[in-house]
Amino acid sequence: MIPARIDGNIVAATCHPSMAGTRTVICQPIDAQGRDEGTPILATDTLGAGLHEHVMVSTDGSFTRELVHDPKSPLRNFVLGIVDTPGSARVVE
Amino acid sequence: MRLGTVIGRVTLHRQEPVYTGGRLLIVQPLSREQFHQPDHQARTAPAVPLAKGPSLVVYDQLGAGLGSVIGFTEGAEAAMPFEGDAPVDAYAACIVQHIDYRPLPKP
Numbered sequence: 293m294i295p296a297r298i299d300g301n302i303v304a305a306t307c308h309p310s311m312a313g314t315r316t317v318i319c320q321p322i323d324a325q326g327r328d329e330g331t332p333i334l335a336t337d338t339l340g341a342g343l344h345e346h347v348m349v350s351t352d353g354s355f356t357r358e359l360v361h362d363p364k365s366p367l368r369n370f371v372l373g374i375v376d377t378p379g380s381a382r383v384v385e
Numbered sequence: 386m387r388l389g390t391v392i393g394r395v396t397l398h399r400q401e402p403v404y405t406g407g408r409l410l411i412v413q414p415l416s417r418e419q420f421h422q423p424d425h426q427a428r429t430a431p432a433v434p435l436a437k438g439p440s441l442v443v444y445d446q447l448g449a450g451l452g453s454v455i456g457f458t459e460g461a462e463a464a465m466p467f468e469g470d471a472p473v474d475a476y477a478a479c480i481v482q483h484i485d486y487r488p489l490p491k492p
Contacts, residue, residue, distance in 0.1 A: 297489070299486060299487060299488045299489075300420075300484065300485045300486040300487050300488075301485050302388075302456065302479075302481050302483065302484050302485070303481070303482045303483040303484075303485070304456065304479035304480055304481045304482055305480075305482055306447050306448070306449075306479065306480040307447070307456075307478060307479035307480070308447075308466065308478045308479065311478060311479055316386070316456065316479070318420065318484070318485075318486055320417075320488065328488075331387070331414075331415075331416060331417050332417060332420065332486075333386065333387060334386035334387065334388065334456055335386070343487060344487075344489060353460075353461065353462040353465070356462075357465070363465075364465050364466045364467075365462075365465060365466075366458045366462050366463055366465050366466050366476045366478050367386065367458060367462065367478065368386065368458050368459075368460065368462040369386060
């Protein structure tokens with residue numbers, strides 16, 4: 293699972309059938325302090341995360357296939373949950 | 386899934402039977418600065434300069450043209466759309482029409 297911040301979304305009309313009707317968001321991975329870390333990735337969002345909300349992104353492709361109800365879906369990332377209080381994560385020393 | 390620009394194609398003389406029906410595209414992954422892409426139909430050249438870094442070959446069944454931005458998945462999930470085992474580790478999942486990218490301003 294990757295902590296990330298929603299930085300936008302994409303619109304794609306021509307796509308694999310399993311993506312039809314789903315929302316694909318741009319997720320910027322962040323570290324424990326909320327700083328950007330690396331290149332944004334795309335994830336399937338069924339929870340309706342808002343712009344700049346902190347979320348957890350899962351890279352478990354098998355669950356994404358269940359989420360879109362297509363065992364042949366090439367999708368991998370999906371938004372697992374929306375962080376309630378951004379910045380509340382603490383690194384244990 | 387990552388974003389990338391189609392910069393070319395690969396033609397195979399002999400190939401695994403599972404590749405039949407699709408195309409192989411050479412794709413340059415987008416870096417963060419290039420997410421601010423203007424809307425465009427397929428052009429012969431990318432709208433913004435390409436990022437530095439390695440490109441990859443992506444299997445495409447959607448018909449993406451040169452200069453298009455596509456979303457592609459990698460790894461084991463890229464072989465999921467095929468019947469049985471397939472030697473594919475990058476698959477074009479969508480052709481992107483519009484990228485709405487609004488990062489936070491850097492502090």
